[in-house]
Amino acid sequence: MSRGRNRSREQEVKRQKIILCMIIMIILVGLVGGIFLSVASKEKKNHSSNKKTVENKGEFYEIDDTSEDNSFIDQDSSQEESTEELTSQQENDTQKSFEQSLFIGDSRVEGFKLQSGIKGGTFYTVVGLNLKDIDTNAFVKENGEKKTVLAAMKNKQFQEIYLNFGLNELGWVYEDKFIEQYDAFIKQVKEIQPEATIYLQSIIYVTKKESESDSIFTNERIRLYNDKIKELAQKEQVKYIDLNETLAPEGELKETATIDGIHLVKEYYEKWLQVLNQVN
Amino acid sequence: MQFNKIKKLMSILLCITMIFVVVGCSKEEKKETAVTKEQIDSFVSQSIESDGFKDELAFVDEEKALDQYGITKEEIESITAYLGTGASAEELVCIKTKDTDKIKSLMTQHLEEQKKNFESYLPDEVPKIESALVEVKGDYVIVCVADKIDTIKKLQSDNL
Structure with missing residues (x-):
């Protein structure tokens, strides 16, 4: 009997030793595993793929003050040569101050805002902006509110106002109706902003391909509208800026100047800015 | 009896170790996001x-x-x-x-x-x-x- 008891005790002790060893092994495995995971994670953090850093491509230069001039002007053709020499914003030495300037226009002016490198300026621009609903289209965001262009303009006095209409109105049946509405708009702007110098910018041509493939966006129609805009500027005694003298001197945009036949590439938005830099 | 005490102690240690491993893994997951x-x-x-x-x-x-x-x-x-x-x-x-x-x-x-x-x-x-x-x-x-x-x-x- 005692031998039997001894044997069972020995077996019990042996069994308990085995259980103890298994518990110790599990603890060790758990510790080693935790350490391994920690090290592997740190290695993954330290190892990173190609790092091309994003560069800031907007650089700005000295700012010149300009004086106001209410006389009717055309773009000086000699300025075309000087702007043609500029290949990018980064090669320009000076930039006119646009801090007190307001720009109103469509998707092209939106592209100008984003890609020309212009410093400062207030922009009331939206894709598809059209004179037909200028009084009701509340797209200008100010202090959490949305306002029409004319309502937003009442909050601040600007020194210069650059208007750019006509592209989205090329499809109007009567171009004189466009001029009538543009004239009414200019009068309203003058009433709200009596001290501002107003500039009417020409409609920039489209490419030959776009002009030949579209019944509305044709260079012939753009030419007609620009002639009428120029006459309107004279009538209202505001300034006219012929952008095409620099951007499309041959009467059509080069294919390389645009992304889709209508909207400019960055280089040409920068050239547009250079034109405005030269305007007095 | 003594052996039973040792077993209890090892069980507690085991639980603590498992807790550390689980918490450590979850912390590593948070760092990775x-x-x-x-x-x-x-x-x-x-x-x-x-x-x-x-x-x-x-x-x-x-x-x-x-x-x-x-x-x-x-x-x-x-x-x-x-x-x-x-x-x-x-x-x-x-x-x-x-x-x-x-x-x-x-x-x-x-x-x-x-x-x-x-x-x-x-x-x-x-x-x-x-x-x-x-x-x-x-x-x-x-x-x-x-x-x-x-x-x-x-x-x-x-x-x-």
Whole structure:
């Protein structure tokens, strides 16, 4: 009997030793595993793929003050040569101050805002902006509110106002109706902003391909509208800026100047800015 | 009896060890969702250079970018924005902020406005806006409207 008891005790002790060893092994495995995971994670953090850093491509230069001039002007053709020499914003030495300037226009002016490198300026621009609903289209965001262009303009006095209409109105049946509405708009702007110098910018041509493939966006129609805009500027005694003298001197945009036949590439938005830099 | 005490002690030690292992693993998982500036820069530059966009996007300075989205400087830590020529609704923007919920909400609102703007102007852009990438990764809100959004989404999951 005692031998039997001894044997069972020995077996019990042996069994308990085995259980103890298994518990110790599990603890060790758990510790080693935790350490391994920690090290592997740190290695993954330290190892990173190609790092091309994003560069800031907007650089700005000295700012010149300009004086106001209410006389009717055309773009000086000699300025075309000087702007043609500029290949990018980064090669320009000076930039006119646009801090007190307001720009109103469509998707092209939106592209100008984003890609020309212009410093400062207030922009009331939206894709598809059209004179037909200028009084009701509340797209200008100010202090959490949305306002029409004319309502937003009442909050601040600007020194210069650059208007750019006509592209989205090329499809109007009567171009004189466009001029009538543009004239009414200019009068309203003058009433709200009596001290501002107003500039009417020409409609920039489209490419030959776009002009030949579209019944509305044709260079012939753009030419007609620009002639009428120029006459309107004279009538209202505001300034006219012929952008095409620099951007499309041959009467059509080069294919390389645009992304889709209508909207400019960055280089040409920068050239547009250079034109405005030269305007007095 | 003594052996029983040892067994109890080992069981407690085992439990403690397992707890440490589980907590350690979960902490490592949390660290892995944090995104660095280098990762964002890499994602952005690869995206811009990919064929994901039809438009030519250009870098826009902070002032213009904040104005574009109606965000104040105080609401963010940094913004990297690439915007188009006016020919499309395409854009890529990464905003670092402590309040990712608010910025994500503002950007979602921006996309809704873009959809309205392009519906009558260039309706072909609307599907791009509807399938836009809007993600929060760590402290970054990432928004992208692209011609090939799957390309950009793949670059995002590869880099971030």
